[in-house]
Amino acid sequence: MLHLRKDLQDEARRLYDKARDISNLAEKLGCNAVQLSIAWSLKHEPVQCLLLGATSPEQLHQSLQALQLLPRLSTGVMLEIERILENKPVRPPPISTLALR
16 A cells, blocks of 8 residues: 555656646746646647636636737747646557558
8 A cells, every 4th residue: 555655646746846847837938827728728739629717807817818928839838848748649640541452
């Protein structure tokens, strides 16, 4: 049981470090982590639709400020986010129906 707890502690530390690094990057860009997440989602090509929820007008306003961040999300910033998160999905190679004939 102790071994499992150590694994959970390690995972919690890893996730905390990622959240801290994303927050630090957001601060450098002049926004917060939520705004950076929204902007990244909008800029991330595979994302087709982004739905926002808000419990107050202020929260909606804060979320919409992410739109101002889009021009600052350069290729370098996007790569830095991917480096921090380490979770970029790998697409399987396309299957050609011609190759199956």
